[in-house]
Amino acid sequence: MWLGPRxxxxxxxxxxxxxxxxxxxxxxxxxxxxxxxxxxxxVALWDKVRGGGAPQKGDGPAMDVDLKAVRTHFRTFITDRxxxxxxxxxxTSVTATTxxxxxxxxxxxxxxVGSRDxxxxxxxxxxxxxxxxxxxxxPARMREWTSRQRRAESDD
Numbered sequence: 001m002w003l004g005p006r007x008x009x010x011x012x013x014x015x016x017x018x019x020x021x022x023x024x025x026x027x028x029x030x031x032x033x034x035x036x037x038x039x040x041x042x043v044a045l046w047d048k049v050r051g052g053g054a055p056q057k058g059d060g061p062a063m064d065v066d067l068k069a070v071r072t073h074f075r076t077f078i079t080d081r082x083x084x085x086x087x088x089x090x091x092t093s094v095t096a097t098t099x100x101x102x103x104x105x106x107x108x109x110x111x112x113v114g115s116r117d118x119x120x121x122x123x124x125x126x127x128x129x130x131x132x133x134x135x136x137x138x139p140a141r142m143r144e145w146t147s148r149q150r151r152a153e154s155d156d
């Protein structure tokens with residue numbers, strides 16, 4: 001939808017268009033000038049510039065986390081396996097802070113938890129040893145289990 005002239009002057013006329021996004025894609029703001037130049041910026045970025053806007057669902061450091069579902073999944077994993085340890089992975093520009101649970105045989109599962117403090121608190125509440133993966137690295141048994149799974153899939 002075009003919102004009409006935004007600025008008029010002797011050299012150019014600019015107008016503003018908001019193109020509505022669909023699920024998972026934010027809306028885009030486009031400006032057009034008399035010279036035909038178009039500039040695009042997501043509305044979410046405008047929200048950040050203005051200091052507003054709610055965190056978007058989806059991947060990323062600000063993603064919404066269903067902590068109840070994460071806790072349920074982790075409890076099931078812990079009760080069905082022995083020797084489980086937790087490894088906290090830091091947030092990146094595209095993922096939130098995550099916890100990886102690794103069993104004694106190397107089987108593992110990963111879930112986003114939102115923050116480092118929440119990751120350590122959740123792991124302690126579940127009664128498993130917890131480590132910072134930046135300090136300890138991943139256990140060798142985790143890589144070995146993943147390799148065994150890939151070999152088994154390729155043999156099928």
